[in-house]
Amino acid sequence: MPVSAIAPTPAPARRAPRAQEDRNARAVALLERARSAPEAERTRLQQQVVVEYLDVADAVASRYVLRPQDAGDVRQVAYLGLTKAVQRFAPDRGADIVSFAVPTIAGEIKRHLRDTSWVVRPPRQLQELHAELRTAVPRIAQQLGHDPSPAEIAAETGFAVEHVVEAIDCGQGRQPASLDAPHAATPDGSLTLGDTLHASGADFARAEVSAALAAACRTLSPRERRILYLRFFHEQTQAEIARECGVTQMQISRLLTKILSTLRGQLTPDLLAA
Template identity: 40%
Template sequence: MDDPNYSDIPRRIALLRSANCSEAEVDELRNDIIAHCMPLAEHISRRYVGRGEQADDLKQVALVGLINAVDRFNPEFGDDFLAFAVPTIMGEVRRHFRDTRWAVRVPRRLQEVHLAIGNATAELVQKLGRAPTSKELADDLDITLEQLEQAQLAGSAFSAQSVDVPRGNDSDSQPFMDAVGEPDVSFERFENHDALRAALDALPPRERTIIIMRFFGNKTQEQIAAQLNISQMHVSRLLTKTLRSLRGRIDGD
């Protein structure tokens, strides 16, 4: 991205990092850079207006993201400041929405991965000199491609449309509610599946094995005890403790 309005920012940030400036000069130069880039933060904040937050509040949050971008940008990795600053500012705004309001319940782990995508993308753009592929982004975040896609889709939970809104522009268009089927009781189980998998992965190997054998392998406590060469009473205690831990993790998500 080549924009004359911001093309000089990398050079000015490099000067900011150099040892040739006094502390007062560093503060003045940093403030000048931030002031010069404020229209960028304001432009991004306007994209999120209408989602339940005040425009002035969004401007302030975007400004925090801009400050983070200026402080974290490394000219040695590349000279495309916009490619780094835009996802950094957007990530700060999204983090604000995560902490204040999500229109649809999303597991906390997915929220955090969704918000980490912006910073990871910005850093990879600097290192690679181009937009990262999905695999490169997933590898950088240490997640699978499936988890990356789920986190990207989680962004749609920032806002929701009323089911009473007509489906079309015609005066006789049906509301969305009229086209929605009956509630599906399996949705809640599906929603908790990701949180359960993450909670299982976090268990110690033996406790995870016992849970899998008991609830996925349909083995009795006696069979588990015999296979693991421990007492049935010990299996019972571990099951009770592990199930309590799993409930706590899932409820926390």
């Protein structure tokens, strides 16, 4: 995955400082009124503040949108974070709503992306490093005048090179390639990625039988599973199994016949034929 692919989406321009101050003063006054208002009135006043600051939630959300189709979900999560921030905001502990709300909104989005957006989920440490690099890489690229190599990123951030490589590559877990995507060799779409991946029908049949056998084996007793394991995984003879289990070879023979009969009874005719 190219390093430049993890660059974040630019955030919208900020309001003028004077306009921010005026808006903050109005919102703080509303929330001061809400503290002593009845529940219905308090909810209405808080919702009024939320609507006033939707652009802040949109700005934070824009930093985390990786695919256009995810924009709506991320924006909704950002609005949820904004609502929580407004409900928790205490005017007597701080007068800047934006400074209080932005970390709450970002935290909600990060949790959402961590829990839902990874098709193949890497360790949390790699997820967090990947998010950090999305901010660091553009800055490093601007300083160097070119896309930085993993070694250059590691030198600037203090992370190990191998961790940087893993964090950059793990971003592919969010957007796996479609099997219907055109193959690079045929941009006209005459050959898809799925066309280049071959697997025999026998492989799928064996996988299905293995899954069914695993479920059937869980119905056996621990002793029966042990005998099955020694016979077919360690390839021990019946005499060797008998000595290990402290019984006669004839008893092991009868137990194996019973175990195999039990397993066959739990498989469908199609699986038995495979």
